[in-house]
Amino acid sequence: MSSDDPTYDESVAQGGFRLTRQRREVYDALLDVRDHPTASEIFLRAKHRMPSISLATVYNSLEALVSSGLVKQVNLDRAPTRYCPNTKEHGHFFCEKCHEVQDIELLPGQSPQSFILPQGCVVTHHEVSLKGLCQKCAQPAPLLS
Amino acid sequence: MSSDDPTYDESVAQGGFRLTRQRREVYDALLDVRDHPTASEIFLRAKHRMPSISLATVYNSLEALVSSGLVKQVNLDRAPTRYCPNTKEHGHFFCEKCHEVQDIELLPGQSPQSFILPQGCVVTHHEVSLKGLCQKCAQPAPLLS
DNA sequence: CTAGGTGCAAAAGGTTTGCGGTTAA
DNA sequence: TTAACCGCAAACCTTTTGCACCTAG
Numbered sequence A, B: 001m002s003s004d005d006p007t008y009d010e011s012v013a014q015g016g017f018r019l020t021r022q023r024r025e026v027y028d029a030l031l032d033v034r035d036h037p038t039a040s041e042i043f044l045r046a047k048h049r050m051p052s053i054s055l056a057t058v059y060n061s062l063e064a065l066v067s068s069g070l071v072k073q074v075n076l077d078r079a080p081t082r083y084c085p086n087t088k089e090h091g092h093f094f095c096e097k098c099h100e101v102q103d104i105e106l107l108p109g110q111s112p113q114s115f116i117l118p119q120g121c122v123v124t125h126h127e128v129s130l131k132g133l134c135q136k137c138a139q140p141a142p143l144l145s
Numbered sequence C: 001c002t003a004g005g006t007g008c009a010a011a012a013g014g015t016t017t018g019c020g021g022t023t024a025a
Numbered sequence D: 001t002t003a004a005c006c007g008c009a010a011a012c013c014t015t016t017t018g019c020a021c022c023t024a025g
Helices: A010-014 A021-032 A039-049 A055-068 B010-015 B021-032 B039-049 B054-065
Strands: A071-074 A081-082 A088-094 A101-106 A121-135 B073-074 B082-084 B090-095 B099-108 B123-134
Touching: A010 A088, A021 A101, A039 A055, A039 B099, A081 B039, A088 B010, A121 B099, B054 B082
Parallel strands: A088 A121, B090 B123
Antiparallel strands: A071 A081, A088 A101, A121 B123, B073 B082, B090 B099
C-alpha cells in the first residue's frame, strides 16, 4: 500500500486538531513501517528523528490521532496496545510464534455478523481478532534437497 | 442458563488441577452472577464467603481455571480483564453506556469467518467483540402516558 | 514426604496526569 | 493573546512475583 492511498490521506489530519511536529513524527513512524508498533516502539522511532520527543507526548499524540480517526488502537489480551494507520474496516491476525500482527481484510460485500444480536441493541463498532500461526511459522522446516 | 448445563459441568474441574476451597469460591462467584466480573469484583464476592482469601490467590485461581479450560478471559481495550464461565464458542457485546457485557451466540451452523486469511496460516483462536448500546440503553426515554 | 497452593507485600509495566514552560493560530 | 501542546516526573492501577508457611495426596 502506498502512502498516497486515499485511506491514509494525511489531509484528514487537518480536521479538528493541530498537526504539530510531534504528531507528524508519530504518524510518520506509524506509516513508515506498517507493523502495528507499540507506543514504546513508536517512541523509539520518533526519537530517532526528533530526539527531544517524550514518551508522554507519544501517548498524547496517539490519543489525538486515534480520536481524530486517523489511527486505530489494537489490543490483544493484556499486551501493550498497538497502533494501526489502516482506517478501513478490517480485522487482525496475531501469530502466536513470531508475534507478528497482520491486517486481515473483509471478504468483499460481507459484514462480520454471524452472531445473534439481542433484540434492539445498536452496534457501533466491532472487532475481530484471530490468533494462530502465520504463513512463515506454519510452514514445515525448509527443504534442504 | 441453569448451573447444571453440561457446558458448566464442574466435574471438568477435576481434570488436571486441585480443586481447593479458594478455587471453588472463585469459580462459584463466577457462576453465581454471569456478569463477566473483573478479578477485583470476584475478589470482593469471594471474600464475602471466605474472608481470608487474597487478591493474589484470586488471580492465581483464575489462571488455573483459565488454563484448565473452565473459564475464559475477556478483554476490551485496556479495561481490566473480565472472566466468563461460558466455555462455548461465543462473542461479546459491550454496552458503551452502562458497560454491561453480554455473551452473543453464533448463528447456528455459521463460523465467524468473513475475512480473507493470508494463504497458509493456521487459525487456532478467534474473538469477536461488538460495542454499542444494549437494549435498555438504546431505548428512548420511557413513555409516561 | 513433597509438590503444589496460599497469603502477604513488594515490584513490574503500561498508561495517565499534574504542572510549569512553550508554541501555533 | 491564548488555548492548545510539550516534556518531565510522579502517580495510577492491574497484574505478577518472591517468599515463607501450609496442606492434600
